[in-house]
Amino acid sequence: MxxxxxxxxxxxxxxxxxxxxxxxxxxxxATNTDIILHAWSWNFPTITKNMRQIAEAGYTIVQTSPVQHxxxxxxxxxAIWGKRADNGEPExxxxxxQPLDWKIxxxxxxxxxxxxxxxxxxxxxxxxxxxxxxxxxxAFDINAVSPDYYKAVGGRKKMFHSKGLEPVKDYNDRYQCxxxxxxxxxxxxxxxxxxxxxxxxxxxxxxxxxVRGFRYDTAKHIGVPSDPVDRAKGVKANDFxxxxxxxxxxxGVRLALPADSLFIYGEVxxxxxxxxxxxxxxxxxxxxxxxxxxxxxxxxxSAKGIDLASWHHSIAPEHLTTWVESHDTYCNANESASIxxxxxxxxxVLITARxxxxxxxxxxxxxxxxxxxxxxxxxxxxxxxxYFHPEVVAVNKFRSRMCGMVEDLQQSESGEVLLVNRGNxxxxxxxxxxxxxSLDLKTALPDGExxxxxxxxxxxxxxxxxxGVCKAATTYIxxxxx
Numbered sequence: 135m136x137x138x139x140x141x142x143x144x145x146x147x148x149x150x151x152x153x154x155x156x157x158x159x160x161x162x163x164a165t166n167t168d169i170i171l172h173a174w175s176w177n178f179p180t181i182t183k184n185m186r187q188i189a190e191a192g193y194t195i196v197q198t199s200p201v202q203h204x205x206x207x208x209x210x211x212x213a214i215w216g217k218r219a220d221n222g223e224p225e226x227x228x229x230x231x232q233p234l235d236w237k238i239x240x241x242x243x244x245x246x247x248x249x250x251x252x253x254x255x256x257x258x259x260x261x262x263x264x265x266x267x268x269x270x271x272x273a274f275d276i277n278a279v280s281p282d283y284y285k286a287v288g289g290r291k292k293m294f295h296s297k298g299l300e301p302v303k304d305y306n307d308r309y310q311c312x313x314x315x316x317x318x319x320x321x322x323x324x325x326x327x328x329x330x331x332x333x334x335x336x337x338x339x340x341x342x343x344x345v346r347g348f349r350y351d352t353a354k355h356i357g358v359p360s361d362p363v364d365r366a367k368g369v370k371a372n373d374f375x376x377x378x379x380x381x382x383x384x385x386g387v388r389l390a391l392p393a394d395s396l397f398i399y400g401e402v403x404x405x406x407x408x409x410x411x412x413x414x415x416x417x418x419x420x421x422x423x424x425x426x427x428x429x430x431x432x433x434x435x436s437a438k439g440i441d442l443a444s445w446h447h448s449i450a451p452e453h454l455t456t457w458v459e460s461h462d463t464y465c466n467a468n469e470s471a472s473i474x475x476x477x478x479x480x481x482x483v484l485i486t487a488r489x490x491x492x493x494x495x496x497x498x499x500x501x502x503x504x505x506x507x508x509x510x511x512x513x514x515x516x517x518x519x520x521y522f523h524p525e526v527v528a529v530n531k532f533r534s535r536m537c538g539m540v541e542d543l544q545q546s547e548s549g550e551v552l553l554v555n556r557g558n559x560x561x562x563x564x565x566x567x568x569x570x571x572s573l574d575l576k577t578a579l580p581d582g583e584x585x586x587x588x589x590x591x592x593x594x595x596x597x598x599x600x601x602g603v604c605k606a607a608t609t610y611i612x613x614x615x616x
Contacts, residue, residue, distance in 0.1 A: 154381075155394060157414040160450035167537050168397070169486065169530050170195040170264075170494040171521055174461045175214060175227055177514035178248035182255045184516055189259035191522040192530025195397060196256060197349055197494065200266045201249060202336065203280065204240045205232035205273040212242070212513040214499055215465070227465065227513065231351065232273035232319070235280035236336035242513050246343075253344040264347035264397055265340055269333050269374075270355050271319035286332040293329070295321045296366035302355075306407045312357035312372075313364050323367055324356050324374040331385040334377060338390040346396055349455075350378075350417065353400030358412040375416040393417075399455045399492070410448045418453035421445055421491065425457050428484070429470055431549070432458070432477040435566045435607075438549025442484065451490035458482050459496050464507070471507040475520050476607040480564050483529045483609040487554040487562035489541035493533075497521050528587045528611040529562060535613070536560055544575040551604060553577065561612045563593075565604035573602045579614055586610035 171193040173181050181188075181196060188196060206229060209218055215226040230242045238246040256263050272279050272293070284290050295313045298321035302310045315321045323329060337348070350356075357363070357372035376382045379398070380389030399418040402408060413419060423446035431437040445451040458481035459470035470478075475498075485493045497517030501509030509518065520526065539557035546552075550567035558578040563586075565571050573593070577600040584593045591610055593602035604610065 154415045155453075157418060157449045157453040158411055161452065162540070163538075164450075164452040165489050165537050165539065166452055166492055167534050168194045168492050169533060170197050170455070170492060172197045172461065172494050172496045173199070174497050174517065175199055175242065175499070175513050176497070176516055177242065178244040178252045180514060180516050182248075182252045185252070185255040185259060185261065187522055189261055191527045192534065193261065193495070193521075195262045195264055195347070197264050197266060198249075198252075199227075199243055200230045200233070200268060200351070201238055201240065201243050201340075202233050202267075203235040203237050204230040204242070205234060205275065205278060206241045207278075210241070214508050214511050214513055216511065227461075231268060233268060233271070234273055234278055235283045236269075236333050237280075237282075238336070238339065244514075250343055257344065262346040262397060263344070264349060265345055266349045266351055267337070268351035269322065269324060269329075269378075270352045271316060271322055274319060276320055283332070287323075287326055287329040292326055293320075293322060295323050295364045297321075298323065306405055308357070308407055308409075309362040311407075312355055312361050316352050316355045321355070323364065323369075325364065325367070325369040325372060327384050330374060330377045331387045334384065334387045334389065337378070338387070341390045341396075348396070348398050350398070350400040353413065353417075353419075354402040354405075354408050358409055358415075360409055360412055375413075379416045397492075399453075404447070414449045414453065418455060418492070419447070419449060420460075421447050421451075421454040421456045423447060424454075424485075424491075425459065425463070428458060428481050429463070429473065431566065432473055432481050435477075435568050436549040437545055437552060437566065438547075440549070442545075442552070443543050445491065454491050455494055456485045456491035457494045457496060458485065460494070461496055464496060464498065468507055471502075472504055474504055474607070475518075475523075477566070478520070479523060479525050480566055480607060480609055482526060483562055483564050483611075484552060484554065486529045486533050487536075487541075487556070487611075488543075489536075489539070489556070495521055495526070524588045525609045525611075529609070532556075532560060532562060532587075532611045532613070542576075542578065544577075546571070546573070546575065551575070553600065555579070559614050561600065563600075563602075563604060563610040563612065565606065565608055567606060569606050571604050571606075573600060573604055575600055579612065584612045586612060 209220040301318040363369045402419040463470040499509040536556040542555040544553040552564040554562040
């Protein structure tokens with residue numbers, strides 16, 4: 135009888151109309167509490183081993199690296215970045231961003247069985263596992279793509295868009311952006327129903343294991359309905375996202391769980407012609423513009439003249455995934471890799487103390503320094519200790535305690551000291567300066583004396599003004615009534 139009820143429930147979901155969430159209109163009372171640890175390049179056993187510490191540090195979601203079969207030529211080492219010993223060709227972390235087949239497991243993250251162990255361990259602590267997926271392309275070497283994948287989509291000629299083997303030259307040209315190769319990677323015909331069904335079976339297999347969300351890599355390179363269609367391939371409509379988010383089925387396959395029960399966001403890097411509001415019909419997005427402004431302030435040690443209050447996005451902030459840095463900003467041209475760890479913490483405290491956004495903490499490589507970005511340079515290992523630094527843990531827990539509290543952002547005249555007030559319940563103080571600075575800013579905290587959660591640094595509130603002294607590049611968490 136129980137099995138029959140489950141079957142009937144599944145049928146009811148298949149027949150139930152799916153409505154889009156309004157991700158454009160901001161609810162000023164909405165508060166976000168999720169915190170994502172990007173366990174970048176960690177393997178599944180490493181994630182399992184560290185799950186208790188992850189939970190104790192206050193994270194609610196762990197994002198893994200891509201889990202599908204990936205490019206792995208013979209002779210490849212497990213270096214995050216380097217050159218192959220046999221031929222001197224570059225090798226490293228980007229190999230798992232080159233899919234060969236939509237089957238679970240690869241040489242970096244581990245096996246399906248090991249993923250299941252990580253999910254089971256996460257469930258003990260109420261943590262969600264989300265997976266980085268990348269249906270937009272395959273490996274550079276199209277001869278290495280699995281025969282099973284080619285067969286599933288109807289053959290090699292059906293795999294790619296008509297100009298999918300030509301690299302994008304103008305990323306603001308939506309035809310090129312969605313129908314040609316991003317970064318030169320061969321562009322998959324994501325409107326091919328056979329491809330969609332094959333991919334969705336992979337997604338549903340992950341959901342059946344207990345995965346509870348996805349990060350869609352290069353999401354802006356998969357077209358929405360208003361984008362150009364590949365008529366040379368007989369495409370009539372860009373419907374990949376309707377299938378991926380459960381708005382429709384394809385060849386009898388449909389997203390196994392309601393999309394609004396999952397944490398799904400797309401890497402839609404902001405640019406002039408990106409139809410953000412149309413993508414918002416399907417998922418939340420990355421606040422890449424905000425990250426750029428924040429890093430600018432960190433590098434200048436001041437937010438003066440830099441707007442850190444606005445999220446710099448057209449959708450509501452409660453549906454944005456925010457970061458100080460991402461794996462791309464760290465690895466690609468090392469854009470953010472030179473920013474010291476203590477400044478990354480300053481940025482992290484700012485975005486995590488705020489009312490909205492879903493902050494993602496990028497785990498830098500183990501042993502990395504600002505002179506040696508790759509550190510121990512081993513794929514699969516846990517990152518450095520920054521993800522459980524006391525300041526990071528303090529603000530992670532602060533975020534949960536501040537649920538329901540509206541934010542108020544203040545900054546000193548110099549822009550060096552920032553204050554995030556959360557109602558009259560708590561406040562986060564950030565000193566961006568490379569020297570100690572005095573604090574005297576407006577707050578709703580009750581008058582009285584306060585000790586910071588981490589360092590027990592004293593602060594005082596007098597007549598609605600928060601006062602104290604902040605050490606260089608340091609953050610403080612203050613709580614009303616303890």
